[in-house]
Amino acid sequence: MQVRNRLLAAAASLPLLLWLTGCGHKKLPPPPPPAPVAAAPLPTASISADPTAIQRGQSSTLTWTSTNAVSVTLNGARVDLNGSQQVSPTDSTDYELVATNSDGKTADSSVRVTVTQPPPPPPPPAPTVVPLSERFQQNIHDAFFDFDKWNIRGDAQQALEGDADWLKQNPEVNIIIEGHCDARGSAEYNMGLGDRRANAARKYLVALGVDASRIRTISYGKERPFCTEATSECYQQNRRAHIVMQTSGGGSSQ
Amino acid sequence: MRFQALKLSVGMAFLLAGWCAGPLFAQSQLTINITGFKKYRLAQPAFVAPAGNPQAASLAEAFNQTLWNDLNQSGLVIMVSRSLYPQATPAQPQDLNGGAMAAWSNPPAQAQRLVFGNLAVGNNVLQIEGYLYDLTQPSSPYMLGKRYSGPPTAPEARLMAHEFADAIIAALGGGQGIAGTHIAYISNRSGHKEVWLMDYDGTNKRQITHLNSICYSPRISPGGNRIAFISNRSGTWQIWIYSLLTNRYLYFPHFNGFIATPAWSPDGTKLAFSADLDHSGNPEIYVINANGSGLHRLTYSHSVNIAPVWNPKTGAQIAFESDRTGLPQIYIMDADGANQQVLTTSGYAVSPSWSPNGQVLAFSWRRTGGGENNGGAYDIYLMDLASRNFVQLTHNGLRNDYPSWAPDGRHVVFTSGRPGHWQLFTILADGSNPAEISRRGSNQMPNWSSH
Numbered sequence: 072m073q074v075r076n077r078l079l080a081a082a083a084s085l086p087l088l089l090w091l092t093g094c095g096h097k098k099l100p101p102p103p104p105p106a107p108v109a110a111a112p113l114p115t116a117s118i119s120a121d122p123t124a125i126q127r128g129q130s131s132t133l134t135w136t137s138t139n140a141v142s143v144t145l146n147g148a149r150v151d152l153n154g155s156q157q158v159s160p161t162d163s164t165d166y167e168l169v170a171t172n173s174d175g176k177t178a179d180s181s182v183r184v185t186v187t188q189p190p191p192p193p194p195p196p197a198p199t200v201v202p203l204s205e206r207f208q209q210n211i212h213d214a215f216f217d218f219d220k221w222n223i224r225g226d227a228q229q230a231l232e233g234d235a236d237w238l239k240q241n242p243e244v245n246i247i248i249e250g251h252c253d254a255r256g257s258a259e260y261n262m263g264l265g266d267r268r269a270n271a272a273r274k275y276l277v278a279l280g281v282d283a284s285r286i287r288t289i290s291y292g293k294e295r296p297f298c299t300e301a302t303s304e305c306y307q308q309n310r311r312a313h314i315v316m317q318t319s320g321g322g323s324s325q
Numbered sequence: 326m327r328f329q330a331l332k333l334s335v336g337m338a339f340l341l342a343g344w345c346a347g348p349l350f351a352q353s354q355l356t357i358n359i360t361g362f363k364k365y366r367l368a369q370p371a372f373v374a375p376a377g378n379p380q381a382a383s384l385a386e387a388f389n390q391t392l393w394n395d396l397n398q399s400g401l402v403i404m405v406s407r408s409l410y411p412q413a414t415p416a417q418p419q420d421l422n423g424g425a426m427a428a429w430s431n432p433p434a435q436a437q438r439l440v441f442g443n444l445a446v447g448n449n450v451l452q453i454e455g456y457l458y459d460l461t462q463p464s465s466p467y468m469l470g471k472r473y474s475g476p477p478t479a480p481e482a483r484l485m486a487h488e489f490a491d492a493i494i495a496a497l498g499g500g501q502g503i504a505g506t507h508i509a510y511i512s513n514r515s516g517h518k519e520v521w522l523m524d525y526d527g528t529n530k531r532q533i534t535h536l537n538s539i540c541y542s543p544r545i546s547p548g549g550n551r552i553a554f555i556s557n558r559s560g561t562w563q564i565w566i567y568s569l570l571t572n573r574y575l576y577f578p579h580f581n582g583f584i585a586t587p588a589w590s591p592d593g594t595k596l597a598f599s600a601d602l603d604h605s606g607n608p609e610i611y612v613i614n615a616n617g618s619g620l621h622r623l624t625y626s627h628s629v630n631i632a633p634v635w636n637p638k639t640g641a642q643i644a645f646e647s648d649r650t651g652l653p654q655i656y657i658m659d660a661d662g663a664n665q666q667v668l669t670t671s672g673y674a675v676s677p678s679w680s681p682n683g684q685v686l687a688f689s690w691r692r693t694g695g696g697e698n699n700g701g702a703y704d705i706y707l708m709d710l711a712s713r714n715f716v717q718l719t720h721n722g723l724r725n726d727y728p729s730w731a732p733d734g735r736h737v738v739f740t741s742g743r744p745g746h747w748q749l750f751t752i753l754a755d756g757s758n759p760a761e762i763s764r765r766g767s768n769q770m771p772n773w774s775s776h
Contacts, residue, residue, distance in 0.1 A: 219652060254745075256675075257675040257689060257703075257726050257727075258541070258726075258769070259541065259586055259631060259632050259675070259727075259770070260629065260631060260646060260648070260653050260676075262562075262583075262586075263599060263608040263631040264629060264648070266606060266608055266629070267606040267608075267629060268606075270601065270604055270606030274606070288583075288604060289557070289561060289562070290583055294518075
């Protein structure tokens with residue numbers, strides 16, 4: 072709050088004026104002492120804000136008081152001598168209260184309402200971008216086979232139906248179906264068996280509406296087992312049509 | 326290198342005899358006599374090297390070991406143990422004058438044939454003289470004399486031993502020997518399954534391909550200049566042909582679809598192979614000219630048809646394996662695809678190899694069980710095509726696969742072991758003289774060269 076007093080300069084100029092007017096009239100009786108001037112009491116002004124810091128969009132209450140004033144302005148606009156007002160500035164703002172008394176003497180007081188930026192709105196949950204390869208892994212399932220068989224059994228039908236749905240929803244994805252066999256039997260013969268399995272899975276997907284041109288097949292026979300123990304569980308793991316995404320170069324991603 | 330050459334033309338000394346074992350047996354048995362004559366007792370004392378010459382001693386050792394092994398593996402002779410030999414070792418024919426020869430034919434050696442000779446190193450030349458004597462004809466025992474010379478290196482000494490061994494085998498009536506032949510095979514020794522080549526006795530192993538991929542099914546062309554095989558080097562399985570003359574890959578067309586198991590026709594102008602070119606899931610047998618022209622299909626069985634092999638005698642038939650009735654079985658057909666006949670009707674039979682005389686198929690067979698849990702033994706069998714009689718060649722309880730006949734019709738090389746731990750063995754067709762010829766890494770799919 073700032074209070075300015077401009078009365079001093081006005082009072083000091085009075086004797087000089089009186090001395091100038093008295094010259095050249097020696098014979099005149101001394102003038103009567105000037106009538107004492109009844110100076111109006113000096114005004115006071117006081118303004119406060121509550122709160123003094125707001126976030127944009129919030130409001131603050133300005134409260135002001137004045138004494139000995141005949142008029143009061145707030146940032147140039149006439150307001151009550153005492154009062155309060157809600158403000159909601161968008162940026163930090165100084166509010167200046169000026170009180171004027173009947174002599175035109177003024178007093179002023181100001182307060183600053185600081186506006187802070189509201190915190191950024193909680194970011195909308197970022198749309199999670201799952202890489203295509205990851206979605207492929209999540210949605211595409213291999214087909215498994217019985218010993219020395221290549222027919223699509225029940226669980227493989229279910230897997231391939233899910234695969235076909237996903238592939239139809241993702242027409243940009245081309246696939247390679249790898250035919251795999253367990254460790255038993257002859258490696259050369261198993262190359263042929265792997266071709267049968269890969270193409271059995273391919274035919275099934277094509278029958279479900281997947282474009283044949285999107286599917287390549289390759290047999291790995293027993294060359295790339297998924298597990299290497301001599302157990303029936305492990306053998307089952309290795310008898311499969313394994314579906315991988317074609318990379319742009321046309322190769323398979325292992 | 327050869328100063329003296331005696332050329333013999335002897336027919337295949339390979340006889341088959343089949344008979345019925347009795348009505349209780351579904352299939353009769355086959356006995357195989359690989360010589361057609363009683364095996365000779367043969368003595369081979371070490372060739373005499375000059376004393377105090379370490380280089381000559383080491384070359385003599387390479388020569389003597391190789392010659393002994395070649396003769397021992399030939400199946401034509403019984404090698405008389407060196408512990409039974411007379412003390413005096415002949416280096417020259419005159420060393421057998423007097424009573425020296427009788428010391429070899431009398432007990433305890435009782436040798437009927439004697440191989441002896443000497444070895445000299447001078448002027449950076451290795452020279453070897455060798456003789457074959459028939460001790461049963463003391464008045465005229467000389468059968469063969471040879472002199473070889475060449476660089477004084479161990480490989481050269483082994484080569485001389487191979488040549489002399491083949492000369493002895495021919496002189497004994499065994500026809501053209503195999504001591505100079507090679508075996509192509511797949512080894513993972515380098516970290517990848519590559520095509521390798523070795524001498525028939527397991528020496529001189531060298532890596533042929535460096536494709537850093539998977540190679541399968543190497544087949545040496547008749548004449549031995551080319552090796553056909555498959556590799557997935559290009560991202561798909563393709564047939565590759567490597568020239569051993571130029572050490573380069575030869576042109577062969579690439580196909581879109583499954584490709585496997587190439588097989589040379591006996592004249593080397595054509596290849597049979599298995600392919601699924603219409604993506605039907607049915608690999609069928611095709612034939613193509615070695616230059617890539619003239620592709621045509623032989624089988625239409627809607628099943629796996631793979632591992633073709635030509636009748637090397639006639640070129641008029643092809644044996645192969647097919648799972649058209651379930652588990653794979655051995656079939657034969659005419660070279661145009663007609664007259665398809667099944668040879669095995671039970672178990673799991675794969676990997677046919679046709680004997681050089683066209684009469685016997687070797688293959689791998691698990692005779693019993695078709696179920697998943699019968700992981701059992703797979704053994705090498707021989708089947709006489711005329712009688713369909715067969716005999717079991719291996720009895721080791723392991724998995725035995727990929728038999729391949731040697732050009733002498735007496736030997737078979739095959740793979741034995743367990744998944745991932747395969748080694749190569751040679752064996753005589755009568756089941757004798759099994760010999761392990763690979764050690765390092767996992768080795769499989771051997772293919773024996775022609776002469």
